[in-house]
Amino acid sequence: MLRRLALASVVANVAIVVSGGAVRLTDSGLGCPTWPRCTDESYTATREMGIHGAIEFGNRMFTYVVGFIALAAFIAAWRQRPRQRPLVLLSGAVLLGIPLQGVIGGITVLTNLNPWVVGLHFLASMLMLLAAYAFWRATRGLPVAPPAPKPVRALAWLVTGVSAAVLVVGTWVTGSGPHSGDHGAARNGLDPETISQVHADLVFLLIGLSVAGWLGLRALGAHTAARAALVLIAVELGQGLIGFVQYFTDLPVLLVGAHMLGACLVWLATLSVLWAVVVRAKRRVIEEQPDVSAWGGSLQDRFAGTTGNT
Structure with missing residues (x-):
């Protein structure tokens, strides 16, 4: 189960990169024009925001899917007996990286999609992928x-x-x-x-x-x-x-x-x-x-x- 959760974390971190790409390629980067709310009055997209709001909000919601998988993997690593410290640390790194990556995503919105911040957002995803991959390989043993x-x-x-x-x-x-x-x-x-x-x-x-x-x-x-x-x-x-x-x-x-x-x-x-x-x-x-x-x-x-x- 731990190995499957670790692999799912790798797949999820790839999927959210593709999901973020869909946001950019459909011109939906400011579909939710602020952060952490979607609008000044609402945390969710409204009907008036149209398809762009739905796409951007959907990408934000997918972050919770990635986080849920990471949390399940961390709990599984923690409960494993005998407990292996490298697995706990690596799964914890993946879990902690998700809110940090979310903050960078929020900054991209607040800076009106500054291209340098957008690039940083992508590179942070590559670091997340590195952590998830290291965790998955650690579950397989060396x-x-x-x-x-x-x-x-x-x-x-x-x-x-x-x-x-x-x-x-x-x-x-x-x-x-x-x-x-x-x-x-x-x-x-x-x-x-x-x-x-x-x-x-x-x-x-x-x-x-x-x-x-x-x-x-x-x-x-x-x-x-x-x-x-x-x-x-x-x-x-x-x-x-x-x-x-x-x-x-x-x-x-x-x-x-x-x-x-x-x-x-x-x-x-x-x-x-x-x-x-x-x-x-x-x-x-x-x-x-x-x-x-x-x-x-x-x-x-x-x-x-x-x-x-x-």
């Missing part, structure tokens, strides 16, 4: 494995950093484009063509690093991590295709929404690689030493044709 070679770990961190940079610059592209969430919302003043080129360059760098990581992991015989890297490459290529098509077709709403979903999937696939390479088990192996050949052994062992064990 396999006993030797540490990955230092260059491989460094490459995994580099891929994660570039992936994060792609997300950050992507918010700048969004802030310079036409989908502001409301017809009267300001733009960030950046040149859309220039910042889009910077974004595309970072995507190419990310794909190149991911391919390098995949080849390196295959050479080392780290099959699980290599599969995670291959999935990341596939998701990146799909996301890149959507990005190029939407750019050359004047940013149709459906493709922009798919691109937001793709951003979440790229981030999750990146985290999967990071977990497969960097996050190692903390269990003590008493019966036998870990087999270093899982990461390919040493060069001397390979040239000698041995397995790497002595």
Whole structure:
């Protein structure tokens, strides 16, 4: 049950990003023109506010669904016997992040959808996704494995950093484009063509690093991590295709929404690689030493044709 709740939390945090995207792409960002109320007199949308009010209020209500799942997961982690402190802390981080994210969402409304605050709102969602993913992986346990070679770990961190940079610059592209969430919302003043080129360059760098990581992991015989890297490459290529098509077709709403979903999937696939390479088990192996050949052994062992064990 705990594992299912943790997975549901990951899915819910992706869904609310897509829901928030629907608010922006339908120009419903100020459907509820104030916060925490929807109007000065009401906490709920009124009939006079029309479809835009319903969409914005619906997104606010979906926050409670995400919060309910996070609360259930926290209670399950707390009641687990024996209680595992990492699970309690991670589930608590997800739960506490929801009201903080709600405050950032309120600030976006109170600042009339300032593009920099809107970008911060999205990036905060990526941090929430990180916490939810870490919690889910913790419920699955960690396999006993030797540490990955230092260059491989460094490459995994580099891929994660570039992936994060792609997300950050992507918010700048969004802030310079036409989908502001409301017809009267300001733009960030950046040149859309220039910042889009910077974004595309970072995507190419990310794909190149991911391919390098995949080849390196295959050479080392780290099959699980290599599969995670291959999935990341596939998701990146799909996301890149959507990005190029939407750019050359004047940013149709459906493709922009798919691109937001793709951003979440790229981030999750990146985290999967990071977990497969960097996050190692903390269990003590008493019966036998870990087999270093899982990461390919040493060069001397390979040239000698041995397995790497002595």
